[in-house]
Amino acid sequence: MVQRPCGKGALTLSNNGSLSCLFTGVGSAFSKRHYQTNLLIIKGDDHLMVDCGTRAPQALHELGVSIMDIKTFFITHSHADHIGGLEEAMLMDRYVMKKRPDIIIPQEYQNLLWDMSLKGGAAFNERHQGKYLSFEDLWQPLRPKRVKKNRRETWQYALGNLDLKMFRTMHIPDSAQGWEDSFWSFGILTDERFLFTGDTRFDPVLLDEFTAAYDPEIIFHDCQFFTGGVHSGLDELATLPAALKKNMLLVHYGDNWESMKKPVKDRGFKGLAKQWVYYDF
Numbered sequence: 001m002v003q004r005p006c007g008k009g010a011l012t013l014s015n016n017g018s019l020s021c022l023f024t025g026v027g028s029a030f031s032k033r034h035y036q037t038n039l040l041i042i043k044g045d046d047h048l049m050v051d052c053g054t055r056a057p058q059a060l061h062e063l064g065v066s067i068m069d070i071k072t073f074f075i076t077h078s079h080a081d082h083i084g085g086l087e088e089a090m091l092m093d094r095y096v097m098k099k100r101p102d103i104i105i106p107q108e109y110q111n112l113l114w115d116m117s118l119k120g121g122a123a124f125n126e127r128h129q130g131k132y133l134s135f136e137d138l139w140q141p142l143r144p145k146r147v148k149k150n151r152r153e154t155w156q157y158a159l160g161n162l163d164l165k166m167f168r169t170m171h172i173p174d175s176a177q178g179w180e181d182s183f184w185s186f187g188i189l190t191d192e193r194f195l196f197t198g199d200t201r202f203d204p205v206l207l208d209e210f211t212a213a214y215d216p217e218i219i220f221h222d223c224q225f226f227t228g229g230v231h232s233g234l235d236e237l238a239t240l241p242a243a244l245k246k247n248m249l250l251v252h253y254g255d256n257w258e259s260m261k262k263p264v265k266d267r268g269f270k271g272l273a274k275q276w277v278y279y280d281f
Contacts (some may be wrong), residue, residue, distance in 0.1 A: 001139065001194075001218055001279055001281050002158065002203060002279075002280050002281070003265060003277050003278065004277065004278045004280065005276065005277055005278075006022055006063065006276045006277065006278055007276070008052055008062055008063065008064070008194075009062075009063065009064035010063065010064060011060070011063035011064050011065050011105045012013055012042075012179060013040075013041075013042060013047045013065065013069060013071075014042065014044060014045050014047070015042055015044065015063075015229060016042070016043070016044070016146075017041065017043065017044040017161070017181075019041075019042075019043045019162075019190065019193060019194075019280070019281040020041075020042045020166065020278050020279065020281070021039055021040060021041045021042070021044070021194065021196075021278070021279050022039070022040045022042070022276065022277065022278050022279070023037065023038065023039050023061055023189070023251065023273055023274070023275055023276070023277070024036060024038045024039070024051070024059040024060060024063065024249050024275070024276070025037055025038055025055060025252070025275055026039060026252070026253065026272070026274065026275045027054070027194050027252070027254070027255065027272050027275075028081075028224065028231075028252055028253060028255075029079060030081075031119060031254070031255055032255060033276045034227075034255070034257075035053070035054070035055045035056070035059045035275065036051075036054065036055055036061040036081035036082070036147055037051070037053075037081070037218075037222075037251050037252040038050065038051040038052060038053050038056045038059070038082070038200065039051065040084065040160065041190055043152060043160070043161050043162050043191075044160065044161050045160065046159055046160030046161055046162050047071060047072065048072050048073070048104075048159055048162060048164070049070045049072070049073050049074070049190060050073075050074050050075075050076065050196065050198075051074075051075055051076055051082040051083070051198075052067070052070075052075070052082070052083065052084075052085035052086050052089055053065050053080065053081040053082050053083070053084045053085055054081065054084030054085055055081075055084075055085070056084075056085040056236075057085045057088050057089070063276065066092075067088055067092060068072075068092050068093055068096060068097050069091075070089065070105065071101065071102060072101065072102040072142070072159060073086070073089070073101060073102070073103045074103070074104045074105070074129065074164070074166065074184055074186075074188065075103070075105065075106070075109075075113065075137060075186075076169075076186045076188070076198035076199065077172075077183070077184060077185035077198065077199060078112070078116065078117050078173060078183075078184070080106055082199075083113070083117055083118070086118060086123045087118065087122060088141060089101060089134065090118075090122060091122065091125070091138075093242055094137075094167045095140055098179060100136075100138060100139055100140040100144050100195070101135075101139060101140065102139075102141075103139045103140070103141055103281055104142045104144055104157050104159070104164065104166075105141055106141070106143065106144060106155060106204075107141075108184070109184050109245055110135055110141060111136075112184055112207040114135040115237070116135075119134070119135075122138060122162070123255075125215075131219065134149070135200060140201065142157060142159075143162075144145070144156055144157035145155075145157070147165060149239075150167070150209070150213070150273060151209065152167050152168055152179060152206065152209055153167065153168040153179065154166065154167045154168075155167075162190060162191065163190070163191050163192065164188060164189070164190060164259055165187060165188070165189040165192075165214075166186045166187070166188050166189075166198055166240065167185075167187050167189065167206070167209035168180075168185065168186060169182070169185045169187050169197060169198055169199065169200040169204070169208070170182045170185075170201050170268075171183070171185040171198070171199045171200050171201060171204045171230055171245065172185065172199055172230050173230070174201070174230050176201075178205075179203075179206075185198060185199060185200070186198055186234045187206075189210065189214060189216060190251075191281070192214045192215075193216055193217050193218075193281045194216050194217060194218040194219070194220065194279070195214075195218070195219045195220070196215040196219075196220045196251075196279065197220065197221050197222050197232075198220070198222065198269060199222050199230070199231060199252065200222050200231070200232060200235065201230055201231065201232060202232045202233065202236040203212070204240065207219070207240065209243065212215045216247075217247065217281065218248060218270075218279070218281075219248045219249070220243070220247050220248075220249050220250075220251050220273055221237065221249070221250055221251065222250075222251065222252045223237060223251065223252060223253050224252070224253065225249035225253060225254055225256065226261050231252065233266070234250075234260070234263070235266070237250070237267075237269075238267040238268070245268040245269045245270070246269075246270055247270060248263060248269050249269070249270050249271055249272065249273040250269060250271070250272050251272070251273040251274060253272060256278075257272060
């Protein structure tokens with residue numbers, strides 16, 4: 001993997017066919033410095049936006065593209081730093097571009113996302129064919145298929161040349177004992193080359209399962225610099241094997257990151273994931 005910067009106004013949504021990813025933000029939910037942790041995956045003419053938080057449209061604008069340029073979305077879970085930009089995406093596409101963006105989503109999560117988050121800001125804008133708007137009026141759902149061999153609930157979708165495996169994570173509530181009794185949340189494995197955990201509490205079983213089955217080159221792992229709550233703490237992650245940490249870039253971190261660069265390195269991690277940098281595989 002190599003890194004190369006992407007300056008303001010320089011983002012492109014296609015490349016020469018290699019696998020690349022870029023974080024439009026690397027911050028925690030309430031970061032004021034590095035936007036929120038949302039990810040673009042690019043390969044040839046195919047691209048996917050993983051999450052679209054409240055500040056994602058602004059981040060894309062500064063990078064030189066519009067939220068309306070995004071063709072396909074995947075949402076890991078329903079916190080505002082991951083879905084807060086979806087209303088702008090779907091309404092701008094409907095009323096300006098006259099199109100529906102694609103979204104990779106299982107039916108069960110579609111129902112939850114619409115009924116519990118998106119419906120109130122979109123359904124009642126107009127009557128369409130005698131009814132208020134539905135999810136399908138605004139989005140083109142793409143249905144992944146279950147990967148039955150995995151112990152952990154995993155879904156798979158081929159987006160052009162991208163192979164995507166989406167797996168359940170243990171994020172909320174803080175009392176959940178595992179992914180099975182957690183509210184709907186996902187991480188994603190791309191081309192079996194890099195793994196993005198999405199938001200997750202410390203879950204070494206997840207890492208054991210997916211490194212044994214797929215051996216990704218890089219893991220972009222959720223990290224907060226304290227222990228407790230519904231994210232992985234740095235001290236918890238520090239207990240992982242050295243061989244795992246050396247290929248792990250931490251993301252979704254706080255605005256005090258400068259003071260934590262040395263502690264991150266001292267604990268054996270590859271480092272902190274960077275905003276607006278292409279990671280090329």
